[in-house]
Amino acid sequence: MRTASASAIFPSSGTGSIHRTSHPPRTSRVTLSAPGRTRGRSASRCTGSPWTRAGPCSSSRASGRRDYGTDSRPAHIREVVDNSLRHLGVEIIDLLYQHRVDPNVPIEDVAGTVRDLIAAGKVKHFGLSEAGPNTLRRAHAVQPVTALQTEFSLFEREAEALFPTLDELDVGFVAYSPLGRGFLTGAAKPAREYGPGDIRSSDPRWQPGNFEKNLAATGQLRALAAEKGVTAAQLALAWLLAQGPRIVPIPGSRSPVRVEENVGAADLSLTAEDLARIKDILPTGGFGARYASGVPTWD
Numbered sequence: 001m002r003t004a005s006a007s008a009i010f011p012s013s014g015t016g017s018i019h020r021t022s023h024p025p026r027t028s029r030v031t032l033s034a035p036g037r038t039r040g041r042s043a044s045r046c047t048g049s050p051w052t053r054a055g056p057c058s059s060s061r062a063s064g065r066r067d068y069g070t071d072s073r074p075a076h077i078r079e080v081v082d083n084s085l086r087h088l089g090v091e092i093i094d095l096l097y098q099h100r101v102d103p104n105v106p107i108e109d110v111a112g113t114v115r116d117l118i119a120a121g122k123v124k125h126f127g128l129s130e131a132g133p134n135t136l137r138r139a140h141a142v143q144p145v146t147a148l149q150t151e152f153s154l155f156e157r158e159a160e161a162l163f164p165t166l167d168e169l170d171v172g173f174v175a176y177s178p179l180g181r182g183f184l185t186g187a188a189k190p191a192r193e194y195g196p197g198d199i200r201s202s203d204p205r206w207q208p209g210n211f212e213k214n215l216a217a218t219g220q221l222r223a224l225a226a227e228k229g230v231t232a233a234q235l236a237l238a239w240l241l242a243q244g245p246r247i248v249p250i251p252g253s254r255s256p257v258r259v260e261e262n263v264g265a266a267d268l269s270l271t272a273e274d275l276a277r278i279k280d281i282l283p284t285g286g287f288g289a290r291y292a293s294g295v296p297t298w299d
């Protein structure tokens with residue numbers, strides 16, 4: 001058995017949902033996303049991905065598979081962990097996330113289950129995704145939470161409301177979709193140019209009306225990046241890193257070259273003037289909601 005760094009999420013399919021490349025807070029600044037995850041939804045294999053437009057991952061009863069929804073019942077968490085350990089071929093999961101809060105299972109029960117898994121040596125750290133301050137506090141009281149993962153980027157600022165609680169509890173923040181699902185890299189095309197299975201075909205930020213405004217803003221960001229001799233992706237990631245020491249962006253890419261490029265953002269320091277210019281370009285985030293429907297709400 002290997003002891004490679006690994007993270008896993010639940011709820012998920014019964015096979016367990018795994019990330020071979022982990023993103024432990026404050027030690028790693030980049031993670032790889034599985035091929036196709038940004039491009040579209042994991043329709044054939046429910047990976048715990050949020051790509052289903054109706055909300056968190058669910059598999060179809062019509063297909064004869066179990067419907068997992070947000071199932072965070074203790075027995076299901078234990079099942080996912082055992083399966084993830086087996087599929088990853090590791091002895092311990094470094095960071096185990098609850099992918100979406102389950103309205104039917106008290107968070108204390110979830111945290112207690114993870115606490116037991118930590119005591120059993122199967123898991124090192126506990127993470128939450130798209131959880132609000134109250135949920136975070138209640139979970140943290142049972143089992144300290146190491147990382148909260150939520151969307152945060154130049155386009156998406158709502159997560160800033162969580163930062164005081166994260167500071168108070170000393171919880172790391174993992175910023176997902178830090179490149180605005182690729183828009184902030186300057187590679188966006190109009191929604192109609194993406195296939196129907198591609199999330200960007202329905203993403204509000206790609207829709208007519210919003211798209212043009214977002215394109216104009218990213219054009220200005222690209223110009224600033226060019227002045228500094230960096231790429232737009234690096235500028236967007238450096239901006240995130242400048243928002244506080246507990247922030248760990250996890251850009252997704254299928255390209256090793258882009259991964260290298262993105263890691264380079266860690267060496268880029270933005271000046272107060274750079275930050276002021278970026279604030280002028282996008283004072284409160286991008287145009288359009290972050291999901292077409294099922295935008296996570298927090299408590």
Ligand SMILES: NC(=O)c1ccc[n+]([C@@H]2O[C@H](COP(=O)([O-])OP(=O)(O)OC[C@H]3O[C@@H](n4cnc5c(N)ncnc54)[C@H](OP(=O)(O)O)[C@@H]3O)[C@@H](O)[C@H]2O)c1
Nearest residue numbers: 033038176177178179180181182185233251252253254258
């Ligand atoms: N917790 C949750 O609910 C949740 C939700 C969404 C995402 N996530 C996680 O967040 C991570 C990344 O999010 P994401 O993939 O949605 O969005 P993202 O990182 O904001 O953007 C990824 C997109 O940017 C492109 N890209 C990456 N680096 C680039 C570069 N240097 N230049 C040009 N294009 C570049 C990628 O294309 P190529 O692949 O072609 O490079 C891909 O299309 C993943 O680990 C994912 O699992 C978590």
